[in-house]
Amino acid sequence: xxxxxxxxxxxxxxxxxxxxxxxxxxxxxxxxxxxxxxxxxxxxxxxxxxxxxxxxxxxxxxxxxxxxxxxxxxxxxxxxxxxxxxxxxxxxxxxxxxxxxxxxxxxxxxxxxxxxxxxxxxxxxxxxxxxxxxxxxxxxxxxxxxxxxxxxxxxxxxxxxxxxxxxxxxxxxxxxxxxxxxxxxxxxxxxxxxxxxxxxxxxxxxxxxxxxxxxxxxxxxxxxxxxx
Numbered sequence: 296x297x298x299x300x301x302x303x304x305x306x307x308x309x310x311x312x313x314x315x316x317x318x319x320x321x322x323x324x325x326x327x328x329x330x331x332x333x334x335x336x337x338x339x340x341x342x343x344x345x346x347x348x349x350x351x352x353x354x355x356x357x358x359x360x361x362x363x364x365x366x367x368x369x370x371x372x373x374x375x376x377x378x379x380x381x382x383x384x385x386x387x388x389x390x391x392x393x394x395x396x397x398x399x400x401x402x403x404x405x406x407x408x409x410x411x412x413x414x415x416x417x418x419x420x421x422x423x424x425x426x427x428x429x430x431x432x433x434x435x436x437x438x439x440x441x442x443x444x445x446x447x448x449x450x451x452x453x454x455x456x457x458x459x460x461x462x463x464x465x466x467x468x469x470x471x472x473x474x475x476x477x478x479x480x481x482x483x484x485x486x487x488x489x490x491x492x493x494x495x496x497x498x499x500x501x502x503x504x505x506x507x508x509x510x511x512x513x514x515x516x517x518x519x520x521x522x523x
Contacts, residue, residue, distance in 0.1 A: 296521050297439075298421040302431035304490065305444030307478050308451035309501060310509070311426040314444070316375070318513050319424040322521070326375040327367050327417055329427035329434075330397070332410050334388035335365050335379045337396030346396050353403065360409045367417070404487050411488075428482055431493035440520045441496035442513065448475050450502045 301324070303315050312328060319326035336356075337346070343359075345352035366378040376385040387393065400406050414434045417423060425434065431441035452472035459466040482490040492498065497516055501509050 297523070299439035299517075299520050300418050300421050300435050300437075301424040301440045301442070301517065302435045302438040302493075302496075303424065303426040303442045303444065304428055304431050304492070304496070305426075305442075306446070306451065306482070306490070308455045308475060309444040309446050310454075310506070311444055313506075314509055314513060315424045315426040317510055318517065319375070320373050321510075321514060322517060323422075325367060325369065325417075325423045327414065327423055327425040328375065328377065329410070329414060329425055329430065331367075331377045331385075331388055332365050332413070333397040333401045333406070334393050335377055335384060336363060336400045336406055336410070337393045338384055338388050339363055339379060340400065341393065341396060346399075351396075351399060351403075356400070356403070357405050360405060363409070365410075365413060402485070402487070407487050428490040429488035431496050432491060433488045436493070440516055441493045442516065443492040443496040443498050445498065445500050446502040448472060448479065451475050 301315075301318065303311050305311050312330070315328075316326050318324070340346040340351060340356055343355070345355050362380075364380050366381075367375045368378055368383075369375050376383055377388055378384065379388075388397075411429075411434050414425065414430075418425070418435055418438075427434070431438055431443070435441075449472065452468065452475045455475065456466055456468050456471045459471070499509065499512060504512070
């Protein structure tokens, strides 16, 4: 079996991370959560006092960006966890404060360039699954397997609405749908690494596919590439 790089891109609320984690666990690959990397940068800023509700100290962050080192290690349960400069920060980066900061640092070109550099280093030995918005187009344009996940905005909004309801959060479906469409527009039209399908990516519309059907489909694509 050949070790390959698997790049999974797509719109929000398509289940990219869940599918990527499952595939990585099934085939014994390392799962790299590109979104967690931006959360780690956000946490680094917060810990150093470089982020407030209104602004980021971009000058300090840019001056120190090369001192941020992010890794992913698989724990005893087979779950990939995020390490920032050698310390496990998986729990800390999941807070709302860090998540909000991540969406802000991700717009900075020098941050994106540094994290892309680190992501590409992670892929040198292959045997990884990475999901995000620009993995197959910017990070790994030569990845052996590229998958682009999509679903209708209405389906994705319903999924998010159901998740919120399951957590006991109050939500209005029309507002959730508007948010999904707004995020789609932002992702596709941002200046730095916009979301788009790589020319050689396999498109999977999972609007009406079960989780099991999606997993089986991705495993089939993997087998075709890894055993060819």
